[in-house]
Amino acid sequence: MKLDKDLRSIQEVRDLVGKAREAQRTLAAMSQADLDRITAAISRAGAEHARRLAELAVEETGYGRAEDKEIKNRFAAVTLYDAIKEEKTHGVLAQDKEKRTIDIGVPVGVVAGLVPSTNPTSTVIYKAMICMKAGNPIVFSPHPSAVGCIGEAVQVVARAARQAGAPEGAVSCIATPTLEATDALMKHDHTRLILATGGAAMVKAAYSSGTPAIGVGAGNGPAYIHHTANVAQAVKRILDSKTFDNGTICASEQSIVTTRAMERAVSEELRRQGAYLLSDEEHKRLSKFILRPNGTMNPAIVGKSVETVARLAGLDKAPATARVLVARETGVGPGYPYSSEKLGLILACYVEADEAAALRRCVEILEWEGAGHTFSIHAEDESVVRRFAQAVPASRVLVNTPSALGGIGATTCLFPALTLGCGAVGGSSSSNNIGPLDLINIKRVAWGVKELEELRGGPAAAHRQSAGGPEVDDALLRSLVEQIVRRLT
Structure with missing residues (x-):
């Protein structure tokens, strides 16, 4: 059958x-x-x-x-x-008269x-x-x-x-x-x-x-909250992003990373805006449902409401009004399921000793899963943004914006797309949106501008073409396009 x-x-x-x-x-x-x-x-x-x-x-x-x-x-x-x-x-895209080329x-x-x-x-x-x-x-x-x-x-x-x-x-x-x-x-x-x-x-x-x-490749973007950030606004953007379509956009935040000095302010703001911070016991219960035995994401948590996920994991104390489940995490890789991509309403939270340790953690998370995809940072200090941007293995570095919507170009000026390339570091052929x-190839037409004698170091050809560039009429362009069509078919 x-x-x-x-x-x-x-x-x-x-x-x-x-x-x-x-x-x-x-x-x-x-x-x-x-x-x-x-x-x-x-x-x-x-x-x-x-x-x-x-x-x-x-x-x-x-x-x-x-x-x-x-x-x-x-x-x-x-x-x-x-x-x-x-x-x-389609057809003639550009013509450079000085260099004597046409792009088709x-x-x-x-x-x-x-x-x-x-x-x-x-x-x-x-x-x-x-x-x-x-x-x-x-x-x-x-x-x-x-x-x-x-x-x-x-x-x-x-x-x-x-x-x-x-x-x-x-x-x-x-x-x-x-x-x-x-x-x-x-x-x-x-x-x-x-x-x-x-x-x-x-x-x-x-x-x-x-x-x-x-x-x-997989998205697994960390969101770093720097001490210069407006914490309330940063948390709002992260939660708005993570809850959009119940977290099913691969550019959505998968973890929050901050320093010990910021831990209290970030935690209090998460609670105030409707996130539920798991206890150690709840952390263990939910961790069993994030990944399947083969290490891939469990579809039972994908795109589901907090109420559904909480019921699945037996989190009886999680309020029905909770927007996101947040679990404190300390490691990355095998044995740390919260460090992987979670296309649902679950966030990991990492608290590091200082900014240098936070940067190392962001890099570690992306190298474990999500290399080449997306990283987000909330900061008002542009030098910090530049330092993190240069160090993280991500094709999109998003600043002070909801990552899910910023990555696809809805809240940023990136090209609007639902396929986000991860570049060579992420095993992708392109880092573009x-x-x-x-989805096109470019055929290039090029006129000769040098003769063989010039390449050999001899005098310029007597009949060298003028520097004004080619005059290409419509008939020639039509002929070129017709040749391309015949070749394609």
């Missing part, structure tokens, strides 16, 4: 990729204006269905809060669109889009939009526990794209998700790039597939 299902899903992938390849031929021949029209249609559809898709996601997965998922859907549909609508991604944007081709269960519908809107803006078809591989809401989100954006002129097959989704289907999609000869958002095993599989991939420009 399972074998039949696997075979059907693999054949489905082959069919979807075949249609996507046909769609690629059409997309590659489109103008920038055509692609912009399709992108705008997806934006409108995503915004129109933001609330409905959010409710479907919570109902199916049990993760997060519908009102916050609606914000994420609108962020993907509207905030992202505003950031990319004027970008040039070329779509990478069929993209495999892996979608997690924590941010299912917003990820679909986001990835569909950046792919269409770049002229690439995308085949989605949904997480099995969110296949319904992901499938519905794909239908919404695909229908909008088709109505705006996108070809059939430009946006599609595996209806029967299996590991075999995802593997077949990632390894298909015509899949040109993998956008991998999901668990560590899936991201590793993407990078091991033999297909170029952009994957993101991923956007359309990460």
